[in-house]
Amino acid sequence: MYDSFKNEYQLCEEIGRGRFGIVYRCFSPSSLASFAVKSIDKRHLLDDDLDRQCLDKEPKILQILSPHPNILQIHNIFDSDSRLLIVTDLCKESTLYDRIVSSGPFTEPDACSIFTQLAEALHHCHRNYICHRDIKPDNILFDTRNRVKLCDFGSAEFFGCGGEREKMSGVVGTPYYVAPEVLAGREYNEKVDVWSAGVILYIMLGGVPPFYGDSVEDTFAAVLRGNLRFPTKIFRSVSPEAKDLMRKMLCKDVSRRFSAEQVLRHPWVTSGGLSNTMSDMS
Template sequence: MNKKTQHLTKKEFFLKYEKKELVGQGAFSNVYRIVEHKSQKEYCLKIQSCKGIEENGKNEIETLSVLNHPNVTKLYEMYKIKNKMFLVMEYAKGGSLMDLIEEKSRFTETEAAFVILILLKALKYLHSKNIIHRDLKPENILLMNSCDITSILITDFGFSKFLQENEYTKTFCGTATYMAPEILKQEEYDTSVDIWSTGVILYLLLSGLPPFFDYSIPLLHRKIMNGKLYFPKEQFSTISKRAMKLIKHFLKVNPKERITIDQALKNTWLLKKSNEFIKQKLQENKQLENGQEMNGTKEKPKLNK
């Protein structure tokens, strides 16, 4: 598909695609599920005003235009129609990781480790392209299929930024619960802010709660900048010390002391638990296949001799 901006009329666009239901909404954009008439493939259509692109969406378009990773949402086509941009993107029908967290309450260590491993690999790719996400959170992590964490997509690059090696930025942005202390302190920062957000997500997956919370945003900011971690017995009594230790490495207030992606990808707990998850899934798939074969055998009619 063509990633260069194409010019069509609205009528011409909808001769190619059929617009279905609204699946998301922002200040300057609406997101729909669409179906290509010719192939019957499902896509996600983000209709964004040019004003919105000037203020927030330019980063997203520039970022998605250069990315190609199995766990990063794909931008397939761009159309300029009057004063709006039509972005045809990958469609994830399974909802968000936050939807699944709310449904499950908490994840097992094997499930959480697998999700974090996938996120870290995707972040390593983004950072190798000199891109910081800056708004990594479960709402911006989509599932290709419902309840299936083996196929997740990082999405929403509205706050993303290109940052060269040894370069820093100072923009105040993100979602309060997942923001790194250095952003809140309005200090210069780099890609390590995404590592902090990953730690917040790991804590949330294992406990069902964020590591720092307050109804007052200023007090929440203060707690994050202080960085004092608590592991309540009610939520963490069954969680291993190694899992909690990794969380502490992710959530170091000083970014220079924070674990790096390469270090995290070698973490013993992460590798062991994610491998256990993979083995469990393979076993489940094998049992499912065996069950289907047995059912198939039972359903075969007996031939009269």
């Protein structure tokens, strides 16, 4: 396997470590382009069925979704009994989470630029009957051209094919970002991703999550209540259009919650975060 890899790429420096392995930069002499390669020792996963399932599922899902400018693309896979090498887009080390922590609240145009790319990625996933199920700032990378790259599809699930949509189940996600219907143990659809993206937008504009508590249990209770507020001290300068979009994404009634396609048609998104056409609904 390594011989096949070395025929196409030159292995360079280590650039990160994740749950499943070590990430290196690699270089392709034929294309003169740099990529990332994740090296996974499969022997470490022998006793963990869930990890093995995630490892098997993620490359398949990414291959279905590729190419898309805002989804991490797999360029090559080298597989053996003991090791798996996955060659992907090369991204910067900092995630959206890192940018939020270092920069604080974003301006609306800056937030809209990132958010629109995330919404485009989700729309592409949902059109292909794939629900990510763990949308959070940590899973939003930026490539060397500063484009958003949605990653980590280990929790993703297929929810249908050929026009037939199926409900999903199972508590999957991350505190702050998980949708209330997931926590409630109900069946759910792909709009759980829209809820999570709405939380990210709220954090980008306000600097704090919309639902939180002093413990994980308190945070989950706040999510289940779903009492969305825009404290004046924090959101005084945030536009009515942005608040309107967040209300329609962070809606407990799933039938009324926006789809990813509807998000992309909202005036705040289509104006690039500069629209002032709507009346103040705050």
